[in-house]
Amino acid sequence: MTEHEHYEAVVVGAGPGGAAAAATLAQHGVETLVLERGADAGSKNVSGGLIYAEESAPYTIDQLFPGFREGAAERPVDEYYIHNIAGEKVETFDLHDIHHHDTEWCDAVLRRKMDSWLAERVHEMTRETGGGLLTGVRANGLLREGGKIVGVTFDELDPITADVIIAADGVNSELARDAGLMDWEEPEDWFQGVKAVVDMPPEAINERFDVADDEGVAHLFSGDLFEGVRGGGFLYTNEDSLSIGTVFHLDSLSVERAEPHELLDSLLTHPLLAQWFQGEYHEREYAAKLVPDSKKVAHPSPHRGRLLLVGDAAGQMQAQGPIIKGMNHAVTAGGLAAEAFAEAKSRGNEEAAGTLYQQKLESEGVMDQLRPTRYRATRFLSESDAVNSIGSSLLDSAVGTAGIKLFDGLLEKSFNSPFVLGMIPDTKLSYVTVPTRIAEVLGDPVYDENDVEPPALDDRIGDLTYDVDDPHIEVLDNSFEASGTAVTACPVSAKDFGGGCYREETVETNGHEEKKVSLDTQPCVECGTCAVVADTHWEHPSGGKGVEFKQG
């Protein structure tokens, strides 16, 4: 047996899940080492950015990290609206009730600032235990002895063994994949989130959104502005910028061969947004990342041996209708995993940590939030095409229209019900058709003119910071059939664009023409999309390499 450096606990990833786990471990006096692949914590991370503290949650971020809201967050978000859009007609619902349901507070965040703030504290706390936090280190697999997981291997360091390994390495978790707990096969298991951070001076935000210095607002968008792709848009106010983005079902995005950056542009240039931009648009950063859909992939038993998965790595990302809750669940799971280990250790049975963690997820009600039984019951019925088309024709009929008119108030109410949202099926009906019909029937037209010009894709890439390295993604099958979807679905690639990651090429071989794709990983923003939609061998770049987000 080779001697490896050993820690009681190793945490991979310093996002909210890893930070919460490490802080809780440190509080229990567990010797903890945290490893993060970004050159700085947060430099790899993207989120929409509303972080919730739920009243019922056993762990919240500000409870683990006092001063979080003042030090790491942007504006508190109190108001919450959804706009149903049909062409230029818009019907707005106030989602105040669902937003405040079980919510202690909710703040907008930018991940670079948030995660690096957390990392400083995590480093202080874990150092006390004899560990610490190291950035620029990428875990590349699990270390096994006699078939059992005993540690983690890295690009930059010798393998390290631990009594517990907490994989908080986010979506596309290489450790979860190595353990055989997650695969990246089905597009329907994921969303793709794309986002722009847009400059806006604080005074302008206050005035245009009618908020005070320490107030903020959230706007959601759904309807027919996304070419029929299932999903929606969001706009959140930060201190001196806006986070505007889209979240789409990856299967829908793939099938429709939609270009994510164009869908984002449809939102940015919609007349409804003119009132806020007032003709000015300066984009600070373009970013993207996959988002797991907990309803489908939240792992019911997210552990194997000494390995415990938390947060996106375990698929614990809850889309409650239009409300996206990933960061808060990652915090809760991180806390519970740590607590489970500390408890197992005090009983002298560290092996039990995984089972205890799973029990805690269930007894604290986390699992039921992530995978509601109601959803499982309704899904198969309503996601089938038959139901879909019956639904659509019903909506189009006179009865449907009358119904919508009649139930105006009721509709707004049902959007505000966590129970109803929990069972909304993922069909075009609920994402596109219903909101569009609502707007058509109830909406008022917007007459503003929105003439902002979002940057072209090559400029968006050009504005990002990269530390390029050898390719971290390999296309295994470069035929168009196998991997062509990535040309459109990759947020930094597009049809007829030579400067992206995936490019469609016509190659002549032995006299006949063939469509192929080629890949250059340099513009890659590491979103994970092509790991699912193309035939690739997909890894993250080595520590500190690749894209560096400044906002996140």
Next chain:
Amino acid sequence: MPEIDPTEHDIAELGPKIKDIDDEQELEEMLAMEKGGEGRAPVITLIEDRLEKVGGEDEDADPSEADLTDMTIADIANMIRDVEDIEVLRDILEREKEGKDRKGAKSQLEKKINNLEEDDEDREEVEYVPPEEKHPDLKHPTADKLYVEGTVDGEYRDMWVYCETQQGELLDVSREMLGKTRELMDGYNDDYDEDEDVIAVLIGDGVDDLTEECLAYGADRVVYHDDEQLTRFQHAPYTEIFCHMCRDWEADWRDYHEPRYTVFPATNNGRDLSALVQGELDSGLASDCSGLYIESADISNPAKTGRPGETKTFEKILHMKRPDFSGFEYSTILCIDKPHRDFHPQGASVIPGSFEIPEAEPEPEGEVVEHDLDLPEEWFQTTVTEYDQLDEGVDLTGHDVIVAMGRGIDRVDPTKGIELGLELTDQFEDAGFGLSRGVITASYEFGGHVEQYITEERQIGESGQVVEPELYIAAGISGAVQHKVGMDESDTIVAINTDPEADIRDFSDYFIEGDLFEVLPRLTEALAEGKLGAAIAEASDD
């Protein structure tokens, strides 16, 4: 009644339990119970220890500020038990005199002061026993070293820098070290009102060409040994030569025993040399440092001061900062003389990239000294029979002309496109052939004869090479910023592109809107006839 009756428990059980008891009263009672019972000695000690700890906690008063009027004589006696500073004790005594003026208290204090004063006088130097006598059981490899004897209170001067070279050029780290040591020695000369130098050491074949450069980067003097046998770094001759330089008492430019400081690069060869040289010079080495500064240091280690309990200030100490293995912390390493043995030169090896490369002085002044020594054959018993040079690759800088091809070549046939580019390149006397990244990462299948050209070594741009030729011809390249930064300093840029809106148009001098498969052959032809200028001007839209 205490919660725990010690007489009912084993000592093993009591240990952890007693730790949690904070009440003095309770402990006293337990002590009494144990004494009244079996009176087990370890249990009594355990309780007494805890009592002392608990009792001690609230007596933390600072002796120099404690209010004596509140204290009993016993309290005062207790308080001063650990006070070693005579000044503090005198101050307490004064305050007692002004205050309650208790005889008992004063005598306690006076007695303690007397004791300490005597102690001070008694404190003698530690007797020196040479290591050979002290540890006869150990080997003493330095015992028979010619120079070790007598290195006590030696004379040391100057900062010596080993300037490593590669392929007849200084490594960047050599320049970095010269810059840093220059700065250190300027500060040193100011602070200590001295006039000591930065000495650059060059060893190798053809290093005499580099002496001027060493002066330009900050050396006052260069000592070099140039010999064709020294083409490759080898342990024996390099170490021997370096050490001989350090102790070359014959040399007329110097009048000291050995260097005060030595600095080496923490490269593969530099690490080897630093360890061998510092060992041979019988001093220490702080390896892999990332920070250096010179300051005095207060040391109380009796091994260094010679008198226990005494703090001595050592001047002119090189502070060598190095990261520990985790990278979390730094240690600062000092190399300090002992009473009976000097540790000089104070030596460090420095991680490349730790310091900035300074601006080179255009007309440097300084002395250059050739080191004079015959190199005996036995230093060359090892010979290098084989070596591999890492491929240097294609260098596109320095050409008059660059012809670069982009993804526009796939419109007809990529192989043909490359051929056309190569043909054009051949027409110039001094031209290089470059590519956009778009071509290199494409899935095109090239014909065997042009495939060898499709390598990353020919990439121009942000993550490739940066070129500034007189003429840059870009065919089928869109002009992405990442490509632009690699070529837009070229004198004249000619772009050939079918798309009149292509970004490259914004920074081209001539823009030819057209299919490269037609335009390139025409340019090649015009060039063969010596009419390139005219052809470009005619075809260009700008």
